[in-house]
Amino acid sequence: MDFLNKDFYAQPTLKLAQSLLGCQLVKETKEGIASGYIIETEAYLGPDDQAAHSYKNKRTKRTEVMFGPAGYAYTYVMHTHCLVNVVSGLAGIPEAVLIRAVEPLSGIDLMYKRRGDKKEKDLTNGPGKLTKALGITQQDYGHPFNVPPLYITHGYEPDHISQGKRIGIENSGDARDYPWRFWVTGSKFVSR
Numbered sequence: 001m002d003f004l005n006k007d008f009y010a011q012p013t014l015k016l017a018q019s020l021l022g023c024q025l026v027k028e029t030k031e032g033i034a035s036g037y038i039i040e041t042e043a044y045l046g047p048d049d050q051a052a053h054s055y056k057n058k059r060t061k062r063t064e065v066m067f068g069p070a071g072y073a074y075t076y077v078m079h080t081h082c083l084v085n086v087v088s089g090l091a092g093i094p095e096a097v098l099i100r101a102v103e104p105l106s107g108i109d110l111m112y113k114r115r116g117d118k119k120e121k122d123l124t125n126g127p128g129k130l131t132k133a134l135g136i137t138q139q140d141y142g143h144p145f146n147v148p149p150l151y152i153t154h155g156y157e158p159d160h161i162s163q164g165k166r167i168g169i170e171n172s173g174d175a176r177d178y179p180w181r182f183w184v185t186g187s188k189f190v191s192r
Helices: 013-019 110-113 127-134 173-177
Strands: 024-029 033-043 075-077 080-088 094-104 151-153 161-164 183-184
Touching: 013 033, 013 094, 013 110, 024 094, 024 127, 033 110, 033 127, 080 127, 094 110, 094 127, 094 183, 110 127
Parallel strands: none
Antiparallel strands: 024 033, 024 151, 033 094, 033 183, 075 080, 080 094, 161 183
């Protein structure tokens, strides 16, 4: 496997959110392997970001992994959906990158089994959809992204990256307007 090395995750969070685009997110389960190219991310810059779970250095059982080194999975449940983030930044500074959408690559039949009868573009075009399709769960919390069963590998270099406001954080003061969402321009798998 062509895992991304630990240094890759040590990039500043806004840079990492862009560098993850085009990389392959893979999950191995007893049912099989499912993967997709990451095509949409959002950066959360911790202590000073009102939209981050770790705003003002809030340290809880849920956010604990974000205070550690970069390159680990921060999973949490929101509105019954599990979401997956890549811990970023320096240890002690709780930042993360939410993976918002992926383009299905392998295990597509398995994704349909998990997600039901959907159009292919709807299998993984949202943070809760992609975790269900790939089989990512709360059990993946704290898992390093450079070893199975949940890992990220090299993929492709996007031709163009778009940038805009993050989604679904209306009650976050000025942070709701930060342009910290990135996506592969023109991808039909972008969440919205």
